Amino acid sequence: MFKKLFVASAILVTSSSVAFADTTSGPYVGMGLGATNLHMQAKSSVPGAHASAHMSKMSADAFVGYGALVSPKIYLGGELNVASPLSYGISLLPGALIADHTMAFARLGVNRMPMSVTVTEPGQTASTHKTVIGTQLGLGLQTSLTENVDVRGEVDHTFYRSFRVLDERISTNTNQLKVSLLYKFD
Numbered sequence: 525m526f527k528k529l530f531v532a533s534a535i536l537v538t539s540s541s542v543a544f545a546d547t548t549s550g551p552y553v554g555m556g557l558g559a560t561n562l563h564m565q566a567k568s569s570v571p572g573a574h575a576s577a578h579m580s581k582m583s584a585d586a587f588v589g590y591g592a593l594v595s596p597k598i599y600l601g602g603e604l605n606v607a608s609p610l611s612y613g614i615s616l617l618p619g620a621l622i623a624d625h626t627m628a629f630a631r632l633g634v635n636r637m638p639m640s641v642t643v644t645e646p647g648q649t650a651s652t653h654k655t656v657i658g659t660q661l662g663l664g665l666q667t668s669l670t671e672n673v674d675v676r677g678e679v680d681h682t683f684y685r686s687f688r689v690l691d692e693r694i695s696t697n698t699n700q701l702k703v704s705l706l707y708k709f710d
Contacts, residue, residue, distance in 0.1 A: 526546040527685070536685030537568075541548055545603045548591065548592070548593050548599065548621075548627075548708075549591065549592035549593055550590065550591070550592070550709055550710070551588070551589070551590045551622045551708075552562060552588070552590070552674075552706045552707060552708040552709065552710075553586075553587070553588050553589075553706070553707050554587050554588075554589075554590050554676070554705055554706035554707065555584065555585070555586050555587075555704065555705060556584065556585050556586075556587075556669055556702045556703060556704030556705075557582065557584050557672035557674070557702060557703060557704075558582070558584075558585075558700050558702025559580065559582060559583070559701050559702075560580070560581055560582075560583040560699070561578065561579070561580045561698065561699045561700075562578070562579045562580075562581075562696065562697075562698050562700075563577075563578050563696070563697050563698070563699075564576065564577045564578075564579075564641075564694065564695070564696045565574050565694070565695045565696075566643065566689075566692040566693070566694050566695075567693045567695070568645075568692050568693075570692055571663070573603075576577070576599050577644075578658070580694070581637050583607060583608055583700065583702070584607065584608050584704035585605050585606065585608070585702070586605065586606055586607075587603045587606075587643075587649070587704075588603065588604055588606060589601055589602055589603035589604070589617070590602055591617065592692075593621075597620055597621045598610075598618075598619075598620055598621075598669075599617070599618070599619035599620065599621065599629065600617070600618055600619075600625055601616075601617040601618075601619070601629075602614070602615065602616055602617065603615045603617060603633075604610055608641075608696070610634070610637070610638060611636060611637035611638075612636055613631060613633050613634055613635035613636065613637050613660060614634055615631050615632065615634075615660065616631075616632045616633065617629050617630070617632075618630055618632075619629055619666075619690070621647070623667075625667050625668045626665060626666070626667040626687065627665070627666045627667070628662075628663075628664070628665055628699065629663070629664050629666060629678075630662065630663055631660060631661065631662035631663070631678065631680055632661060633660035633661075633662075634657065634658070634659060634660065635653055635656065635657070635658045635660050635664075635682050635684075636656070636657050636658075637656055637658065637684065637696075638650070638653065638654070638655045639653070639654050639655070639696065640653050641689055641694055642675065642709050643655070643689040643690050643692045643694075645688070645690055645691065645692075648690060650690045651689075652687075652689050652691075654687055656684040656685055656687065656696060657681050657684065657685055658681055658682040658684035658685065658696075658697070658698075659682065660682040661680070661682075661694055662678050662679060662680030662681065662695065662700075663678065663679060664676055664677055664678025664679070666706070667676055672707055672708050672710070673705065673706065673707055673708075674706040674708065675693050675703065675704070675705055675706075675710075676703070676704040676705075676706060677703050677704075678701075678702060678704075679699070679701050679704070680698075680700045680702075681698070681699050681700075682697060682698045682700075683696065684696040684697060
């Protein structure tokens with residue numbers, strides 16, 4: 525009885541891993557939900573003067589991508605994404621299959637995010653609207669739920685370029701933890 529169950533399980537695992545490998549290559553779409561922490565810091569040319577702000581909020585994103593196995597266990601993909609707060613970017617996703625249905629991956633990307641900043645100094649106030657560009661780095665795991673549906677969890681960090689408003693140098697970065705569902709086309 526246990527031998528039959530073991531053989532049936534082995535056949536199921538083998539056939540589903542072949543199905544996973546067959547659907548790993550190709551286009552996909554997805555949506556994710558997560559928590560984003562934004563950190564902004566202003567450093568003044570005045571010695572000892574600085575300010576910082578933190579904001580945490582729920583975020584959502586949508587993405588399209590294409591990925592393929594470049595060897596039996598090595599994956600390479602690319603994605604375009606749009607996220608809230610309104611930002612958009614492009615990413616390269618190198619990965620490795622670590623189990624029959626599971627892949628570990630890294631995210632190397634570039635994001636753009638619009639920002640509005642107002643700086644008040646003694647005797648003057650200035651506002652600016654900038655679109656800042658940032659480098660995004662992340663790590664994640666992705667596993668298949670069905671032949672065409674995957675779930676992904678990842679943590680990302682984005683370093684945005686600093687800019688000046690009056691005598692203040694504004695630096696921004698974000699940390700994001702998110703879970704996504706993907707639909708892979710045949």
